[in-house]
Amino acid sequence: MYKLTTHSTIAEIPAPTWNALADPDTPFMRHEFLHAMEEHGCVGERLGWIPTHLALRDDNDRVVAAAPCYIKLNSYGEFVFDWSWADAYERSGRRYYPKLVIASPYTPATGPRILRGRAQQPDALARALAQGAVQVAERLGVSSLHWLFTTDEETTQLEKTGLMRRVGCQFHWQTRGYATFDDFLSSLSAAKRKMIKRERRRVAESGLRIRRVRGDAVTEAEWAIFHQLYCDTFDKRGGLPTLTLPFFLQIAESMGEQLLLVLAYDGPAVVAAAFNLLGPRSLYGRHWGCFRDYHSLHFEACYYQGLDHCIEKGLERFEPGAQGEHKISRGFLPTRTWSAHWIAEPDFRSAVSRFLLAETQSMDDYIVEMDRRSPYRSDTAMDPT
Incomplete structure (x- = not known):
């Protein structure tokens, strides 16, 4: 047939x-x-x-x-x-x-x-x-x-x-019908709830500003900065950054509604970014980079902002990427x-x-x-x- x-x-x-x-x-x-x-x-x-x-x-x-x-x-x-x-x-x-x-x-x-x-x-x-x-x-x-x-x-x-x-x-994380991030926190043990609140507070107290931007609203200059961050991450770990800037610019144009960029600013400058893919039910965390270390910023940009987005938009699950037992403490289960x-x-x-x-x-x-x-x-x- x-x-x-x-x-x-x-x-x-x-x-x-x-x-x-x-x-x-x-x-x-x-x-x-x-x-x-x-x-x-x-x-x-x-x-x-x-x-x-x-x-x-x-x-x-x-x-x-x-x-x-x-x-x-x-x-x-x-x-x-x-x-x-x-x-x-x-x-x-x-x-x-x-x-x-x-x-x-x-x-x-x-x-x-x-x-x-x-x-x-x-x-x-x-x-x-x-x-x-x-x-x-x-x-x-x-x-x-x-x-x-x-x-x-x-x-x-x-x-x-x-x-x-x-x-x-x-x-991975799956929703239990949370209406707010605080609802999610209330489902955790007291120790883990306190840890997450402390990590988020440290980022806020550092003076960093966090933005979540859909792919079709990210500027070409912001994509260029993100790509530099992406390449730096691979360079630091001895890997090969295979995804090119023209690739990101093209998918931003052709399917930008399914991209989500989390940008962290220190003053006017972007200092970190996390790249995600969006489906109607799911969020997929993919790439991250940071020009300098900030306490707990990785957790904020790669996990908590994604969780915030899932809860706000009613998404069912969040796959933040491969490996990483440290994710368990932050609500992601095997x-x-x-x-x-x-x-x-x-x-x-x-x-x-x-x-x-x-x-x-x-x-x-x-x-x-x-x-x-x-x-x-x-x-x-x-x-x-």
Whole structure:
């Protein structure tokens, strides 16, 4: 019933077609977001992300499902770490790279990777796209195929087509119907409530001014300052700042209503900024930078301003980014994340399968331990997911 085509640029698939299939709550899956990366050198062979997008077509040549797919020449920017797999694969005399990855580059945020809109037969489309992706991997002769930050439902569907489930952990916030930030604070233990109030007070007493600005209202000069902050953060940590200023300027123009910039001013000068993506139900924290250290400013700009925004706008959840146990004290609870994996070589596939069984048990134990550190009062505690 279906035919799978591959595309070396997302521009080959019309933006309205792609966006009609994507979940509107995942701005990092929008055509505009992925296209801007390609157009402004944020992905490509130089960075090890070679676009090979998948489009599933019906017998009328209509695109009914899609997935953002890349031939990967490294594991940078994925946040589902397989460095040890690559090392073991290559020590056995095989080449781990290239591989295939289905993901939004540099974006460790959960959301549908099987784009199928409101299809009448969603399971059939998911199965056809998943099977087709494996066939593409086999045809290209790559070592493996990896679907990253999939939903629980998707991961189950991918398992049914023979892929292996992998569990990870991030720290997310979910609303309990808070009307104000004080309502949120009242759900916490007295010690954590006092800590957050003290951190926010220290920022206020430093004389810093904080603004939350939607992307389409940020000036070009402010974007330039933010990009400098973004690059400085990577430089300090020995990383590679892959997102260019023209990329940010383009998405500000094409999808600015789904961007949120938190700017911190010391007098007239911007000294720190946090970049977020907005969906109709969710907020996704992505990048942060600061020209100099201010006590508690990171927590204010990256967490408390985001929480304030979620409560004010009635958003349901806040994903502030990968890792970070310090987020627990500030209201973010351990939350399972998912990925699904196909390995071409049978013996190595068996070895990875055994590894994942042990890793899953270890991760489950870790999540239980992290949940014991919940900052919420016992009568308002939330279960980990």
